[in-house]
Amino acid sequence: MTIEDIFKENPIIAAINSDKLLFEVVKSDVKVVFVLYGTILTLPSIVEKLKNSGKIAIVHTDLINGLSSKEVAVDYIASNTKADGIISTKTNLVKRAKELGLIAGVRSFVVDSMALSGAVSHLTSTKPDFLEIMPGLVYSVISELAKYNIPIVAGGLIKTRDEILSALNAGASAISSTSPQTWKM
Numbered sequence: 001m002t003i004e005d006i007f008k009e010n011p012i013i014a015a016i017n018s019d020k021l022l023f024e025v026v027k028s029d030v031k032v033v034f035v036l037y038g039t040i041l042t043l044p045s046i047v048e049k050l051k052n053s054g055k056i057a058i059v060h061t062d063l064i065n066g067l068s069s070k071e072v073a074v075d076y077i078a079s080n081t082k083a084d085g086i087i088s089t090k091t092n093l094v095k096r097a098k099e100l101g102l103i104a105g106v107r108s109f110v111v112d113s114m115a116l117s118g119a120v121s122h123l124t125s126t127k128p129d130f131l132e133i134m135p136g137l138v139y140s141v142i143s144e145l146a147k148y149n150i151p152i153v154a155g156g157l158i159k160t161r162d163e164i165l166s167a168l169n170a171g172a173s174a175i176s177s178t179s180p181q182t183w184k185m
Helices: 003-009 019-026 043-052 072-080 091-099 113-126 139-146 161-170
Strands: 012-016 032-035 056-060 085-088 103-109 130-134 152-155 174-177
Touching (some): 012 152, 056 103, 085 091, 091 103, 113 139, 139 152
Parallel strands (some): 012 032, 012 174
16 A cells, blocks of 8 residues: 555544653544654654554654664664654655655645745655645645645644645645644544
């Protein structure tokens, strides 16, 4: 099953940044989870809890304490956790994840035209499995980036059903949110 298929079946992604949200997400119907917290010591058990509850676990390498921006960080995740993939702002980590057969996503903060150019550069140089755009309310940017035929995840500031539908209608394949209320929509 490709990441596009996974997002079609599961357009709401839970982004968790605490043990409280971990405990909530394992009880939820959400299938895909972005792990946005932890340390190299706690990450294996966080991922194990997600995997034991049938979730697809994608680790945000930039937010895990003790990991570096070197490729060995991805090697650590592949060797010491059961994570399905990673997400990062660092192209070298995304490339390494792809080499190791992990799902590989790029997170990009699109705040101006230079950042948009950077997002396009990330797409063409790394060919990630998906691109997460932040904030997720920039529908015209989602439409523009959807032309590159890489699944787009809209993340950040999305709270309502209308915002979810607007992001999906603009071309996003999925949205990510730290809000358990959003996971239920």
